[in-house]
Amino acid sequence: MRIEGGTGNGFAARVTDENRLSTETVTRSAERESNEDHGDAYHVLFSQSPTANDDCIFYMVNDSETKDLIVEGIWLYVSAASTVSVKLGDKGTRGSATALTPVNCNAGSGNAADGTFEKGADLESGTLSGGSTVETYTFTAAATSTFFNFEQDIILPKNQTLTIYSSLSTATVTGTVVFNYH
Numbered sequence: 001m002r003i004e005g006g007t008g009n010g011f012a013a014r015v016t017d018e019n020r021l022s023t024e025t026v027t028r029s030a031e032r033e034s035n036e037d038h039g040d041a042y043h044v045l046f047s048q049s050p051t052a053n054d055d056c057i058f059y060m061v062n063d064s065e066t067k068d069l070i071v072e073g074i075w076l077y078v079s080a081a082s083t084v085s086v087k088l089g090d091k092g093t094r095g096s097a098t099a100l101t102p103v104n105c106n107a108g109s110g111n112a113a114d115g116t117f118e119k120g121a122d123l124e125s126g127t128l129s130g131g132s133t134v135e136t137y138t139f140t141a142a143a144t145s146t147f148f149n150f151e152q153d154i155i156l157p158k159n160q161t162l163t164i165y166s167s168l169s170t171a172t173v174t175g176t177v178v179f180n181y182h
Contacts, residue, residue: 031072034180039109040067041180042102046119049172050165056123057173058164059094062156064114067181071154071162075176076137077145082168083138087131088154090163094118095125102179114181123163131163145174 003013003021014022028036035041048057062069076084097118104111137148156162166173 030070030182031180034070034182035106038181039104039106039111040182041105042113042178043105044100044102044113044117044177044179045175046100046177047172047174048119048121048166050169051122051125052169054165054167055121055169056090056094056128056163056165057119057121058175058177059090059097059116059118059120059123059128059161060156060163060177061116061161062114062158063116064158064181067114069115069156069160070180070182071150071156072178072180073147073149074164074178075145075147076143077174078139078143078166078171079173080168080171081139081141082166082171082173083136084167084173085133085137085165086135086154087163087165088134088156088161090124090128090131090161092124092127092129094120094123094128096120097123113179128163131161 005011016022031041044060046058050057078084097120100117100119102113102117134154154162
């Protein structure tokens, strides 16, 4: 049996004396492919103190008709001991929201993130509610910026949301949400 290249160039694959296929490969992560080939990887930065304990301070929704929004992880800094929670599926209007513009991680891409991205001191002062907590981070004191990888990437199909809540009104939460479309 002969294994040949699929491009019609006539190259055959080499098999070692141990009956193993010899390959030279280049692998890339899905994140790298989204960024390099499609220019569709982003960071959205925010810094917010809640009005009261347990207020929603960050909101994002995927508005793409054709692509899922994949959240890889989040950088977080907190100014005081507090708990930061990430929820999926909150619905409703936000109160006193400030629009955020994600930065494309491919400097040569003209793409813009297709979604709504907001911060605010009390976003659930509108009708925002109903989400399920997917991650909780507890800080026992002010903490330096730390990256939290979502071991199972968070996938937001069209119209699905991710929100961030802070447990302490006197703590400022500064973060970067790392995401791409695929």
